[in-house]
Amino acid sequence: MDETLTRADATKVLRRLRELLRPYRGQIALATLLLVSQTACLLAGPALVRYGIDSGLGPGDGGALNTAAIVYLVIAFVGAYLGRLVILMVARVGETFLRDLRERVFRHLLSLGLDFFEREKTGRLVARMTSDIEALQELVSVGLVMFVQNALIFVGAIVVIFLLSWQLALFVLVVVPPVVIASRWFRRESNRAYLEVRDRIGQNLATLQEGLAGVRVVQAFGREPAVTRRFRGTNEAQYDAHLETVRISARYFPFVEFSGVFGTALIIGIGGWFVNRDIVTVGTVAAFVLYLNNLFEPVQQLSQLYNLVQQSGAALQKLFELLDTRSSITERPGAVDLPDEGPLQVEHVTFGYGDGEPVLHDVTLPVAPGERLALVGPTGAGKSTLAKLIARFYDPREGRVRFGGVDLRDATLRSLRRRIVVVPQEGFLFAGTVRDNIRFGWAEATDAEIDDAISALGLTERFDALIDGLDTEVRERGSRLSAGERQLVSLTRAALADPTLLVLDEATSNLDPGTERTVEQALERLMEGRTVVVIAHRLSTAERADRIAVVDEGRLAELGTHEELLGREGCYASLYAAWMAAPAATG
Ligand SMILES: Nc1ncnc2c1ncn2[C@@H]1O[C@H](COP(=O)(O)OP(=O)(O)OP(=O)(O)O)[C@@H](O)[C@H]1O
Numbered sequence: 001m002d003e004t005l006t007r008a009d010a011t012k013v014l015r016r017l018r019e020l021l022r023p024y025r026g027q028i029a030l031a032t033l034l035l036v037s038q039t040a041c042l043l044a045g046p047a048l049v050r051y052g053i054d055s056g057l058g059p060g061d062g063g064a065l066n067t068a069a070i071v072y073l074v075i076a077f078v079g080a081y082l083g084r085l086v087i088l089m090v091a092r093v094g095e096t097f098l099r100d101l102r103e104r105v106f107r108h109l110l111s112l113g114l115d116f117f118e119r120e121k122t123g124r125l126v127a128r129m130t131s132d133i134e135a136l137q138e139l140v141s142v143g144l145v146m147f148v149q150n151a152l153i154f155v156g157a158i159v160v161i162f163l164l165s166w167q168l169a170l171f172v173l174v175v176v177p178p179v180v181i182a183s184r185w186f187r188r189e190s191n192r193a194y195l196e197v198r199d200r201i202g203q204n205l206a207t208l209q210e211g212l213a214g215v216r217v218v219q220a221f222g223r224e225p226a227v228t229r230r231f232r233g234t235n236e237a238q239y240d241a242h243l244e245t246v247r248i249s250a251r252y253f254p255f256v257e258f259s260g261v262f263g264t265a266l267i268i269g270i271g272g273w274f275v276n277r278d279i280v281t282v283g284t285v286a287a288f289v290l291y292l293n294n295l296f297e298p299v300q301q302l303s304q305l306y307n308l309v310q311q312s313g314a315a316l317q318k319l320f321e322l323l324d325t326r327s328s329i330t331e332r333p334g335a336v337d338l339p340d341e342g343p344l345q346v347e348h349v350t351f352g353y354g355d356g357e358p359v360l361h362d363v364t365l366p367v368a369p370g371e372r373l374a375l376v377g378p379t380g381a382g383k384s385t386l387a388k389l390i391a392r393f394y395d396p397r398e399g400r401v402r403f404g405g406v407d408l409r410d411a412t413l414r415s416l417r418r419r420i421v422v423v424p425q426e427g428f429l430f431a432g433t434v435r436d437n438i439r440f441g442w443a444e445a446t447d448a449e450i451d452d453a454i455s456a457l458g459l460t461e462r463f464d465a466l467i468d469g470l471d472t473e474v475r476e477r478g479s480r481l482s483a484g485e486r487q488l489v490s491l492t493r494a495a496l497a498d499p500t501l502l503v504l505d506e507a508t509s510n511l512d513p514g515t516e517r518t519v520e521q522a523l524e525r526l527m528e529g530r531t532v533v534v535i536a537h538r539l540s541t542a543e544r545a546d547r548i549a550v551v552d553e554g555r556l557a558e559l560g561t562h563e564e565l566l567g568r569e570g571c572y573a574s575l576y577a578a579w580m581a582a583p584a585a586t587g
């Protein structure tokens with residue numbers, strides 16, 4: 001798993017991060033200053049103990065002892081208060097940054113071309129928004145402060161002990177390297193083990209999910225033992241992975257603890273010897289014992305936090321990569337608005353997905369204003385692909401698509417989406433009311449305009465019949481509406497958008513005859529007075545069109561009226577024969 005960054009990548013991520021954090025510069029500087037002050041307070045403690053022992057206890061000076069105690073108390077309090085301020089400040093800056101980042105990523109995702117979404121799995125994109133941002137969340141909430149603070153304490157403690165007594169400090173340095181080495185080992189191993197745990201949990205969850213989702217099939221075939229065995233396998237693997245992390249910790253933490261005790265013993269022993277020779281004072285030795293804590297703890301903490309910092313870096317890199325993805329469909333500088341009306345001209349269009357083989361070859365298809373053209377053809381012929389090109393969800397590899405004489409690539413995206421509207425096979429419904437979903441077609445529409453659009457399609461009664469009329473909640477993806485009702489919402493949405501050119505992918509789902517008729521009538525009214533390209537799956541739709549284009553293996557095979565094509569006894573005639581033979585599909 002790619003959870004760590006190379007040095008070069010890390011530099012890039014940091015540079016980018018610095019740019020993004022520029023607006024928060026002042027607050028970050030202030031937080032750093034507070035953090036340094038807080039660390040100074042922490043490090044002052046043992047030095048005060050030294051003063052208390054050497055100037056108070058030793059000579060029996062009660063005043064000096066009191067001073068040391070009181071100052072210690074005050075400084076500890078100030079330190080705690082500063083710590084509170086820092087945590088709040090960093091969290092506020094961090095959360096603001098993350099909030100803006102989430103929105104930026106979401107906005108960017110919505111701007112990307114269809115090809116991006118066909119390439120990327122939705123699950124992975126959601127992971128970007130959840131687990132990647134979560135890693136950052138943990139970092140900004142406490143991790144970052146702790147990381148910086150521990151680093152400061154570590155460096156600060158080393159500086160201070162050398163200032164107090166370089167001779168004794170040299171002995172401390174004997175104990176530190178093994179701990180640092182052990183910590184590096186721990187960091188590496190625990191990261192590996194942690195990733196393994198995450199993997200295993202994922203696999204175990206997948207088995208669980210599959211077993212539950214398929215419970216009917218499992219029971220129907222009496223396969224419970226086999227499925228349980230499979231679960232036992234992944235469950236065991238998860239157990240092993242967890243134990244491995246414990247084994248690593250069980251080696252590291254006792255070692256560090258032992259090193260601490262050993263260090264203390266060493267300092268007391270050597271320190272005592274130094275005291276006898278008047279090289280250091282008793283207070284200094286006491287301070288050293290206390291400072292040892294300030295060396296060992298940060299090393300432990302840092303080795304744990306380091307992984308979090310690494311993961312956050314990797315998460316940021318992935319998010320930046322996403323933000324750097326350019327949409328394939330962009331508006332070129334100096335783009336013009338599409339005219340209100342005009343012919344649609346598909347000219348010598350060749351197209352393939354990605355780097356793949358072409359799925360459309362040299363298609364030329366003129367559609368006059370107000371004409372209704374039906375696209376028919378076998379499955380996989382390229383009908384939907386052609387529709388996507390007509391609405392500029394993709395750009396052709398060769399040739400061009402023009403509307404009103406303007407190449408779609410030269411048109412402003414706003415005018416393009418206004419003039420040309422695609423009604424997909426299954427219109428997506430969003431959480432909200434039926435009215436909200438209809439308004440999706442034209443956000444500025446008033447309630448009266450929505451009512452007009454509904455009555456224009458002759459659907460007033462149909463929508464009134466819903467439980468709460470237009471205020472009926474459709475629930476997730478319209479689960480509360482029937483398939484037919486969902487189609488009606490989708491058509492009304494298009495009517496409200498009021499495009500000049502309507503591209504329809506006829507729904508293939510079978511509706512009951514009554515609903516079917518309502519949908520067909522609404523569709524008929526929606527198409528009135530517009531240029532329409534309809535991908536026809538029903539004979540009736542094809543028959544009613546002005547002209548029919550037969551697409552076969554990515555080529556325009558035939559073009560003409562229903563009668564003309566029947567007379568030609570080619571592709572269309574055989575499709576027609578098939579339709580006639582399958583009464584259910586003739587609608
Ligand atoms: N996103 C895609 N990436 C790669 N290939 C695709 C993609 N979408 C469609 N294709 C391929 O392009 C060809 C044409 O597909 P298209 O969806 O245009 O067919 P269609 O005529 O609409 O078929 P249907 O009647 O089944 O809807 C098919 O071979 C299909 O496999």
Ligand SMILES: [Mg+2]
Nearest residue numbers: 383384385535
């Ligand atoms: Mg299709």
